[in-house]
Amino acid sequence: MDPGLLERITARRAELDELEEQLAKVLSEVRAERDKLAVAERVLERVSEQLANERASAMPTPGQVGGRAVMLIPHRAPDVEEAMLPPDYQRILAAVRQAAGPVIWVSAARPGRTHDNTAARHDHILARLRTAGLGALADLGSAAWTTTYVAP
Incomplete structure (x- = not known):
């Protein structure tokens, strides 16, 4: 038998044994x-499930007004978090916070039954805002005002 060949086999076996140890460790x-x-x-x-359950229990419950489904908004109180509001209202609040200047709503006193759109049309709010170089931020329910509103 060739001693050089046996030596190479033994060396290779030692290399493979060392490699096996390294691979076993890795x-x-x-x-x-x-x-x-x-x-x-x-x-x-588990945390995601808990958060989803908390959000679901904190979401406003749908209600009925005049036979139509509406989302009831929780009353603002010190212990009511903004996260409890529906996403549309959260986006409106975020847009108001990010406004470059003051956010102003101008409205004459009206009976409580007067809809916002009716009051805005009657008082020409959008025309006055445009004259002042301002715009209006409204939810999609205000689309009837005009085509020049900004929906968050």
Whole structure:
């Protein structure tokens, strides 16, 4: 038997044994990290479920007005968070906060039964705002005012 060949086989076996040890160590680290990720995933799922349940219980309940479905908005109180408002109203509040200048609503006193659109048309609010170089921010329910409104 060739002693050089036997020496090369022994050296290669030693290299492979060392590589096997390194790979076993890396594999162990990978498995440990995967286990940690599995735990993190379960925690995230539980937290997400809790948040979804909290949001669902905090959402305003639909109601009926005049036979039509409407979203009831919770009364503002010190303990009521903005997150409890419907998303449309949250976007309106965010737009008002981001406005470059003061946000003003001008309205004459009207009976409580007067709709906002009716009051705005009667008092020519949009024309006055345009004359002053201002615009109006409204939800989509105000689309009847004019075609020049901004919906958040």
